Amino acid sequence: MKPWLFQPKYTWGERFRLFLVCAFPVHVWALLMAFRDFSWVAERTRVWDAVGLLAYALLIALLESVGVFLPVLFLAWLLPVRWHSGQRIALTGTLFLVVSVWAMLGQGYFLVQNPLPESLFNLLSASEHPMRILAAVILPLIALSAAIPAFLILKSRKFLEGVLQFFERLTLLSTFYLLLDVIGIVILVIRSLTQ
Amino acid sequence: MKQPLSRRDFLKLLSVLPPAFLAAPFIQEPAAPLNNTGAKNIIVIVFDALSARNVSLYGYPRRTMPNLERISERATVYHQHFAGGNFTTPGVASLLTGTYPWTHRAVGPGTTIVADRAKYNLFHAFEGYYRLAYSHNNFVNALLRQIRADVDEIKPQKDLFVRNPLAFDRLFPWDTDIASVAWQRAVKKGESGYAYSLFLSEIYGKLAQGQMRDLRALFPRGITRIGEDDYFLLEEAIDWVVSRVTRTPQPFIGYFHFLPPHRPYCPRREYFGAFDNDSIGYWLDKPKHIFNQNANDNPVSLKYQATQRRWYDEFILYADAELGRLYDALQASGILENTWVIFTSDHGEMFERGIFGHRTPALFQPVVHIPLVILQPGQRQRRDIYTSTSAVDLLPTLLHLTGQPIPDWTEGQVLPPFAEPVPGRNVYAVEAKYSDPHKPLRPVSAMLVKENYKLTYYAGYEVLGNSGTRFELYDLQADPEELTDLYPQQPAIAARLQGELLESLQRADQPYQT
Numbered sequence: 102m103k104p105w106l107f108q109p110k111y112t113w114g115e116r117f118r119l120f121l122v123c124a125f126p127v128h129v130w131a132l133l134m135a136f137r138d139f140s141w142v143a144e145r146t147r148v149w150d151a152v153g154l155l156a157y158a159l160l161i162a163l164l165e166s167v168g169v170f171l172p173v174l175f176l177a178w179l180l181p182v183r184w185h186s187g188q189r190i191a192l193t194g195t196l197f198l199v200v201s202v203w204a205m206l207g208q209g210y211f212l213v214q215n216p217l218p219e220s221l222f223n224l225l226s227a228s229e230h231p232m233r234i235l236a237a238v239i240l241p242l243i244a245l246s247a248a249i250p251a252f253l254i255l256k257s258r259k260f261l262e263g264v265l266q267f268f269e270r271l272t273l274l275s276t277f278y279l280l281l282d283v284i285g286i287v288i289l290v291i292r293s294l295t296q
Numbered sequence: 297m298k299q300p301l302s303r304r305d306f307l308k309l310l311s312v313l314p315p316a317f318l319a320a321p322f323i324q325e326p327a328a329p330l331n332n333t334g335a336k337n338i339i340v341i342v343f344d345a346l347s348a349r350n351v352s353l354y355g356y357p358r359r360t361m362p363n364l365e366r367i368s369e370r371a372t373v374y375h376q377h378f379a380g381g382n383f384t385t386p387g388v389a390s391l392l393t394g395t396y397p398w399t400h401r402a403v404g405p406g407t408t409i410v411a412d413r414a415k416y417n418l419f420h421a422f423e424g425y426y427r428l429a430y431s432h433n434n435f436v437n438a439l440l441r442q443i444r445a446d447v448d449e450i451k452p453q454k455d456l457f458v459r460n461p462l463a464f465d466r467l468f469p470w471d472t473d474i475a476s477v478a479w480q481r482a483v484k485k486g487e488s489g490y491a492y493s494l495f496l497s498e499i500y501g502k503l504a505q506g507q508m509r510d511l512r513a514l515f516p517r518g519i520t521r522i523g524e525d526d527y528f529l530l531e532e533a534i535d536w537v538v539s540r541v542t543r544t545p546q547p548f549i550g551y552f553h554f555l556p557p558h559r560p561y562c563p564r565r566e567y568f569g570a571f572d573n574d575s576i577g578y579w580l581d582k583p584k585h586i587f588n589q590n591a592n593d594n595p596v597s598l599k600y601q602a603t604q605r606r607w608y609d610e611f612i613l614y615a616d617a618e619l620g621r622l623y624d625a626l627q628a629s630g631i632l633e634n635t636w637v638i639f640t641s642d643h644g645e646m647f648e649r650g651i652f653g654h655r656t657p658a659l660f661q662p663v664v665h666i667p668l669v670i671l672q673p674g675q676r677q678r679r680d681i682y683t684s685t686s687a688v689d690l691l692p693t694l695l696h697l698t699g700q701p702i703p704d705w706t707e708g709q710v711l712p713p714f715a716e717p718v719p720g721r722n723v724y725a726v727e728a729k730y731s732d733p734h735k736p737l738r739p740v741s742a743m744l745v746k747e748n749y750k751l752t753y754y755a756g757y758e759v760l761g762n763s764g765t766r767f768e769l770y771d772l773q774a775d776p777e778e779l780t781d782l783y784p785q786q787p788a789i790a791a792r793l794q795g796e797l798l799e800s801l802q803r804a805d806q807p808y809q810t
Contacts, residue, residue, distance in 0.1 A: 127494055131482070134492040138481060142474075145406075150474050157478030158492050165496045204494040211489025292471045 110178055115186055121275035122194040122268055123173050124166035126201035128278040130208075131162035153292050159285035162278075173197050184255070191254050191264040199247045335547040336673055337635040338422070338694055341622070342391075342551070343615055344384065344433055345558040345654060347644030348377070348665045350609055358571055360612040363620025364639070368669050371637075372679040372713065376772075377668035378745060379643045380687045382727045383654050384435040387642030387687060388553070392418045392439060394691030394706035397726035398742075398804035401733035406435050406473075408442040410733070416705050418691050419446040419549065422698070426545045430456065430536070431553035432528055436642075438473065440551075456536055458511065458519070458527040486524035517607070518562045522555060530556050530618045538625040546634070549694075553642075556615040559653055561607040563614035570613055571606050578602040580648065580777060586759050586766070587658045588650030605647040636697060637671040638690065657727055659743040659752050660778055664725045670711070681712050684723045684745045722746050722796060731756075736805035744797040748773040751783075751793040753801075767794060 111119075135158035143151040177193040184192070217225075225231040253260040352359045353368055354375060380390025381397045389395075389402035389409050393416060397403050401410040408414065419427045420443070430451035431437050437453050444450055454466060468475040482492040483500040491497035504525060511519050511527070519527045537552050544550070563570075578598040619639070626632050645654050646662035654663050668685065688708035695702055696710040709718055727741040739756030754766040769783040769790050783790050 130494050131492045134481070134490065142477065146473075153471065153474040154478050154481075157475060158482060161478065161482040161493060161496070165493050169495055201494060204498075208485070208490035208494070208497075289468065289471070292474070293468055294470075 110182060111186055111190070115190055116174065118268065118272055119174060119177060119190055119194055120166065120170045121272035121279075122190075123170040123197055124163075124278060125271050125275045126198060126205070127166045127169065128159070128162045128275065128281075130201075130205055131158045131165075132278075134158070149292075152288060156285035156288040156292070159278075159282045160289060163282040163285075169197070187265055188254060188261060191261055191268065192251055194268055195250045195254060195264055196247055199243075199250065203243055203246070335425070335698055337541075337544075337547050337631065338425075338549040338638070338698070339541065339626075339635055340391075340418075340549075340551045340638045340640070340690070341619070342388070342553040343557065343619070343639075343641050344553065344555045345643060345645045346612065346615070346641035346667060347646065347662045348641075348667045349644065349646075349662045350605075350612055351667050353667065353669075358574065358576055358609050360609050361616040361619075363616045363623065364667070364669065366620065367623050367639070367671065369678050370675050371669045371671045372675075372681060374668035374670075374681045374685050374711070376682060376684040376745075377640070377666055378684065378686050378723050378725055378743075379641070379664050379666045381725060382643050382656065382659060382663040382741075383729065384433055384642050385439070385729075386726065388433075388436050388439055390687045391640070391642065391690055392443070392551075394418075394688050394703075394708045396686075396688060396707050396724050396804070397728065398724075398737060398801060399707060402439065403726070403728040403731055403733050403737065405729060406438050407733060408438055413705075414442055416703065417443045417446060418551070418694070419443060421691065421695055421700065421703070422549045424547070426548040427550075428540070428544060428548065429551040429553075430533070431551075432456070432522060432533065432555035433553055433558075434476075434522065436553045441472070451536070451540075454526070456528055456533045458508075458529055458532075480523065484525055514565055515562050516565055516568045518560060520556060520562045521560065528555070530554055530615065531621075534618050534622045534625075537622060538629070541626070542629045542631055554615070554618075556618075557608060557611040557645075559608075559645075561604075561611040563607075563610040567610050567614040567617070570610050576602075576605070576609075578647075579605060580779075582648045582777070582779065585649040585651060585658055585660075586754075587656050587757075589652065589656070601647050601652075604652055608645060608647065632671065633673055635673060636694070638694075639667065639669040639671075640687070640690070641666040642687075657739065657741045657754060657757055659725055659727060659741050661750075661772075661776070664743060679713060683712060683717045684721065685711055686723045686725075720746065722800070724797075724800065726801075735808050735810070737801070740801070742797055742801055744793050744800075745772070746793060746796070749782075749789055749793060750778075751790065751797055753794070753797055769793070 132155075135155050138154060139151045142154050173193055176196075177189050180189045180192065225234060228234055250260075250264075254264060348354045350356050350358075351361050351364065353361055353364050353373065379387045381387045381403070383405070385402050385405055385407055386397035386400075389400045390397060393400045393409060393413055395413060400413045402408055409417075419429075423446075426449075427447045428449040428451070429440050429447050431440060431453060434453070437450075440447060440450050452466065452469070452472075478492075483497045485491045485497050485501060493500075508519060508527065511529075520530060521527045533552075533554055537550070541548070541550055578601040581598060626635070626637070643654055644661075644663040644666055646652070646656070646658070646660060648662065649658070649660070651658055651660075656663065666687070686708060688706065689711045690708070692702045692706045692708045693711040693714060696714055702710065709715070709721065723745040725743040726737070728737040728739065730739055731737040739754075742753045744751045748771050750770045750772050752768045754760060755764075756762060757764075760766055767783050767790065768781045769786060770778040770780070771782060772778075
């Protein structure tokens with residue numbers, strides 16, 4: 102029997118599903134941001150350049166998806182095998198999605214004009230350590246937002262099934278994004294050949 | 297019988313690859329000359345946004361360029377030299393094509409030269425030479441890429457950047473513009489706080505901060521950079537030029553465009569605070585101009601003006617030290633005995649009238665009056681030229697100096713003392729960054745310098761009511777600081793210059809009339 106370290110814990114299909122879950126938020130954010138720049142680029146140069154920008158954004162998103170998938174897979178690999186693979190995939194995938202949502206909120210903060218009420222902003226500015234106060238508020242929120250779904254996945258069969266069904270739909274969309282990635286790469290090859 | 301390549305052999309072959317890559321930079325270029333015609337080499341050195349008004353060689357009271365003063369003792373110094381426009385794209389395009397912006401039409405930031413003019417350029421004119429170029433500035437690289445068929449070697453801009461850990465945009469050498477924009481927008485959150493990438497941008501930011509820590513100590517006001525975080529060291533660029541030109545097949549023509557002293561003003565520690573305690577201050581409190589960037593509600597203080605000027609001057613001092621190092625290295629290599637060296641800028645910078653930098657429609661002297669110093673091989677005595685000259689004169693002058701015919705498409709003239717100056721000559725500068733280059737230029741700023749007088753024309757700007765125009769007339773000899781607008785007082789001179797300027801502009805716009 103193979104030692105624990107080398108025991109296969111996931112099928113290729115399960116790994117791919119986890120990859121698609123990781124690819125989803127990365128692509129959604131990249132496309133949202135790139136489309137914000139589309140008209141800006143098209144106005145200054147031409148539409149073909151703006152299409153090129155989208156293609157580069159997709160390529161970077163694909164590379165980033167692979168980059169984040171590897172540590173997520175490692176995390177999934179560390180989970181105890183007494184939880185069945187569906188539970189482990191749901192757990193790691195959900196944790197990644199929660200982290201992604203917080204990352205989006207972190208960047209989205211800068212996209213919104215005047216996101217903090219002035220009174221709150223003044224209160225923070227007046228304190229000696231505004232960053233520490235922010236961290237003290239946000240870190241427990243992040244921990245809670247990760248712990249609650251993790252607990253429910255492990256304890257509630259219904260919730261787990263719901264998560265896995267959600268992943269089914271998510272992975273379908275992610276497959277579509279991967280198709281867009283391929284089209285993006287073709288566009289980049291054409292651009293490089295025709296410049 | 298021939299043995300098939302075994303797996304072991306294949307692996308052995310693979311092991312040769314890394315040393316081959318390592319050795320590649322040292323075995324690239326041939327050391328032998330291209331030909332033995334005895335033709336002189338040409339080196340054009342451009343410091344970006346260097347206003348002659350802040351250069352001590354031209355009488356500025358702060359000793360900003362002691363090395364240029366030293367170099368000029370064996371060179372020809374031009375005291376009334378003008379850029380083609382007031383920012384990089386038109387300024388460099390004028391230098392490269394020998395035509396004014398209204399002709400080459402590279403008038404917007406990052407735009408290129410109209411196709412039928414691009415084929416006539418400085419590099420094309422020196423076909424028999426080895427032609428190489430490097431620029432820190434993106435706008436210059438856009439122009440160089442346009443004429444790349446005429447250049448043997450364009451050093452990629454980012455090759456001389458300090459940090460390029462992932463080098464994504466270098467994977468797409470034929471699409472660098474959009475690849476660079478995409479890379480910038482994808483991973484560099486910078487001041488905007490967001491990027492296309494959710495996680496990579498975070499890692500990249502941390503990595504960058506860590507790598508830059510040592511350099512930050514050397515540059516108290518920030519490391520020299522382009523945009524938010526494309527860092528570079530002028531020292532590295534200078535070292536590269538020295539090592540490259542001394543190994544280049546001769547004759548060669550090299551165009552080297554360095555960003556300092558362009559904003560942000562980030563001198564090295566030795567030059568930081570160099571002018572802190574002198575008495576120059578804000579220089580002169582000139583009246584606010586209509587293109588004053590701060591309108592009326594938030595007037596720029598004289599203190600701010602003084603600070604900006606001082607920081608700019610410190611940055612010039614730093615750039616000058618590197619210029620001196622370049623000159624000394626070239627002299628030590630012996631290449632100066634056989635090489636024309638041209639030192640100039642693409643446009644200036646201003647700190648007066650409520651206008652800071654060069655993003656302005658205005659064409660006051662600080663943004664268009666630039667240095668020009670020409671080192672002739674073997675020259676031992678300084679020569680001073682006081683007649684008005686233009687960036688468009690460089691191309692015909694270099695052709696003349698290398699014994700080639702002057703083409704009829706250039707709008708420039710051979711510079712004195714290499715030819716007799718043309719009496720009553722007109723020198724122009726044009727600014728039209730918000731115009732469509734394929735239509736008559738509006739809004740537009742145009743300048744005509746003739747003898748002592750300088751007429752400036754502004755048209756089509758919102759502040760002038762869009763259809764309004766404005767003329768200003770200055771006597772540059774009696775009033776070099778342009779304090780007294782003579783337009784209402786000298787109607788005869790104003791009318792004569794106005795007629796000439798508008799006729800030239802109209803003639804240039806003629807092919808673009810719908």
